[in-house]
Amino acid sequence: MRMLINVPETVVADALRGMAAAHPGLAVDVEHRVVMRRDAPVEGKVALVSGGGSGHEPLHGGFVGPGMLAAACPGEVFTSPVPDQMVRAAAAVDSGAGVLFVVKNYTGDVLNFEMAAELAEDEGIQVAKVLVDDDVAVTDSLYTAGRRGTGATLFVEKIAGAAAEEGQPLERVEAIARQVNASSRSFGVALSACTTPAKGSPTFDLPPGELELGIGIHGEPGRERRAMMTSREIADFAVDAVLDDLRPDGPVLALVNGMGATPLLELYGFNAEVQRVLAERGVPVARTLVGNYVTSLDMAGCSVTLCRLDEELLRLWDAPVETPALRWGR
Amino acid sequence: MRMLINVPETVVADALRGMAAAHPGLAVDVEHRVVMRRDAPVEGKVALVSGGGSGHEPLHGGFVGPGMLAAACPGEVFTSPVPDQMVRAAAAVDSGAGVLFVVKNYTGDVLNFEMAAELAEDEGIQVAKVLVDDDVAVTDSLYTAGRRGTGATLFVEKIAGAAAEEGQPLERVEAIARQVNASSRSFGVALSACTTPAKGSPTFDLPPGELELGIGIHGEPGRERRAMMTSREIADFAVDAVLDDLRPDGPVLALVNGMGATPLLELYGFNAEVQRVLAERGVPVARTLVGNYVTSLDMAGCSVTLCRLDEELLRLWDAPVETPALRWGR
Structure with missing residues (x-):
């Protein structure tokens, strides 16, 4: 072990505290593990929410801010975040214009974002989802049905995030996100x-x-x-x-x-x-x-x-x- | 060896070609190993030039651009650049307002930047130098007399670079660089x-x-x-x-x-x-x-x-x- 950590159990919480201290433009809920734009919800604009296991930084927390994600939900290292985090994030950043979940194709992420979408809709939040599955190396693996989601996540979050920042409606932001993934x-x-x-x-x-x-x-x-x-x-x-x-x-x-x-x-x-x-x-x-x-x-x-x-x-x-x-x- | 390289001999030249392709705002002279702002020389403004052994990226080439360095001179990995690179850089970026050499306190760098300053002055370029020596860990080592230059290099390049971008004169830019290092x-x-x-x-x-x-x-x-x-x-x-x-x-x-x-x-x-x-x-x-x-x-x-x-x-x-x-x- 040549790690710069205290104990494995606090790695994610420690990192979130360090992110909060470094980036005053972010609002970080360390207890509930949600990283948000400080100015969210932004009136009239669609909010992008993503998340996934920690250990892939700067993805996703480092991509939160104007023109990209409204919020990110970090799980434990290499472990999917839970639906509660995603619902909390959606509720915090939704301006009424709706929320787009950006989901890497990894079985745990897919299931948990699906459940979160249902729960958020029950709370009256309009939710769309885009699945990122860009990895041509393998189809179907121990962890994922279909292609895995990797680098294209950054492209989807940046390009669809810019569409949201422009004030495009949810169905258009979703369509752009799908186009980026498909491309x-x-x-x-x-x-x-x-x-x-x-x-x-x-x-x-x-x-x-x-x-x-x-x-x-x-x-x-x-x-x-x-x-x-x-x-x-x-x-x-x-x-x-x-x-x-x-x-x-x-x-x-x-x-x-x-x-x-x-x-x-x-x-x-x-x-x-x-x-x-x-x-x-x-x-x-x-x-x-x-x-x-x-x-x-x-x-x-x-x-x-x-x-x-x-x-x-x-x-x-x-x-x-x-x-x-x-x-x-x- | 788990390196993403072709052969050790071309590592620096390969990286410079890759930088040039990624950053259209830079002008990269791969043959002579100088990374410059594409818009240099900038009329009426002092130009900061730094450099040192490669292997510390993004330092220094990644800090070339408006508000920071006008040029960087990469040496071989962990090896000082030669005076010819620094003179070439100074001549290319000097607008007539003068050049500030930012030098990490490493014996090879110090000697070569000193020689380059003399040669550049012979060519009619006004040159000032600031030595960065911020490392409190050791004074005097096998490689350096006095304290070593490390992280403060980024602070000196950013803060003095901003002063140069504002149009402050060479003696003032130099004084600010010295203040940052001393602080x-x-x-x-x-x-x-x-x-x-x-x-x-x-x-x-x-x-x-x-x-x-x-x-x-x-x-x-x-x-x-x-x-x-x-x-x-x-x-x-x-x-x-x-x-x-x-x-x-x-x-x-x-x-x-x-x-x-x-x-x-x-x-x-x-x-x-x-x-x-x-x-x-x-x-x-x-x-x-x-x-x-x-x-x-x-x-x-x-x-x-x-x-x-x-x-x-x-x-x-x-x-x-x-x-x-x-x-x-x-």
């Missing part, structure tokens, strides 16, 4: 396993000198294990896996994401290879984001997410956003 | 060593279950090695080490910095402990930044930097900045 695909690679505080040892066994192609967000097994590859080879494999499924015929938005422990120096170098492959395949790249955004604790590795853009999606991607992890102006 | 202290802790691409094995030996208190930016040895401590105990030790030396009598700016491989979840939890210690010692915190900003490749660990603020420094800290790693608006 996005991801592929991830692990160079090491990660270690959860509760377990204290790596979540799976990955011998030095090997890598796992097609890893899930919790280190779920992927397509195959191989001897270590170069950055160039990994980019070829990952980008082609995405393109085979996505088949873009115009510009894309690219996320070159670190899993947590891979240095930014390496991620930028990997981005150079990703851009090379895309250029070789004739795919124009409109925007690129490089960094640690959808992580798995201290896992070394990376993922590539591409999203087919149209003019509206690009405009919404470029719209101002002000969250702890993603901020830009006009 | 800042840091203390770092390693929970693991880091691995450079060229060496391929950890830079020092840190057995599991132990930590190094007072680590330098390259993993230089610190004050002492101990059995693993809790986040609470580390915060007590690090904050007290800083406060003993800094003795603030008013509000401070706090950087809770990750060394690279420590998850953001843990950094936020550590921030809660840092804020607790500061509250117990009666030190008000005006602003807090939490994240991986001054890193050591894949090292696990953290550092705390505090800066005594006056009204002008706080105003300059809050001023807009638009760089890859640090951005905020009015």
Whole structure:
């Protein structure tokens, strides 16, 4: 264990207290585990609510703020949040314009957000849901029926969040979120396993000198294990896996994401290879984001997410956003 | 080796190509290893130029942009850049208002920036220099005479960069940079060593279950090695080490910095402990930044930097900045 923690039991609550101290724009309910925009509910605007297991930071709490999420519900590490958190978040941020739940396709998240939607509707809150399932590595796993939800979550939250910020109605915000998910695909690679505080040892066994192609967000097994590859080879494999499924015929938005422990120096170098492959395949790249955004604790590795853009999606991607992890102006 | 690279020899050039692709606001001279604001030189404004060994990203290239650095010169991993890079950068970004070199106190950096200043002055460029030496862990080491330069580099670059962006003259920008450095202290802790691409094995030996208190930016040895401590105990030790030396009598700016491989979840939890210690010692915190900003490749660990603020420094800290790693608006 080389963790910067007190005890495993308080890791999430400690982090929420630390977030609250660092970000005065957030209102953090540490007891009930809800991170909200301080100015929520925002009159006349749809509110996006997401959540999932902790350990993927800055996802989702780091994406709360004007232009993105109204609230996030963190569960225990790698464990779904409970419906009570989601209902509480929805009630706190709903202005009357309705709430969109952004749900990664992970069985626990799906069930709990479904139950929360029913409970919130019983309280008179209008709720829509979008399921994010962008991971092309595997369909159906021990944890999820269908494709897993990974990097596209950031795209859905940013782009649909911008639509909500513009004052678009719930059905339109939901449609945009669905379009973004349907237009996005991801592929991830692990160079090491990660270690959860509760377990204290790596979540799976990955011998030095090997890598796992097609890893899930919790280190779920992927397509195959191989001897270590170069950055160039990994980019070829990952980008082609995405393109085979996505088949873009115009510009894309690219996320070159670190899993947590891979240095930014390496991620930028990997981005150079990703851009090379895309250029070789004739795919124009409109925007690129490089960094640690959808992580798995201290896992070394990376993922590539591409999203087919149209003019509206690009405009919404470029719209101002002000969250702890993603901020830009006009 | 669990690195996302091609070969060690091209790591820095690969990363620069990847930065160029991701950030259209930067002009990156990959061959000569200079990262510049695309709009440089900016008429009538002082230009800040920094640089140092690679492996500390986003420092310094990620801090190039309006409101911060005009240019950065990356050396090889953990190796000082050469004077030619600095002279080239200075010539490219000088508007005639002069250049401020921001130099971390590391012997190679100090010598090379000194030589570069002489060469640039021979070319008619007015150059001032500020030395950053904020690390209270050790004075004099194998690599540096005096205190080492670490987290305060970010504060100097942000705050003096804002003064330059306002159009303040070189001598004033230099004086502010010196004030920020003199008002800042840091203390770092390693929970693991880091691995450079060229060496391929950890830079020092840190057995599991132990930590190094007072680590330098390259993993230089610190004050002492101990059995693993809790986040609470580390915060007590690090904050007290800083406060003993800094003795603030008013509000401070706090950087809770990750060394690279420590998850953001843990950094936020550590921030809660840092804020607790500061509250117990009666030190008000005006602003807090939490994240991986001054890193050591894949090292696990953290550092705390505090800066005594006056009204002008706080105003300059809050001023807009638009760089890859640090951005905020009015």
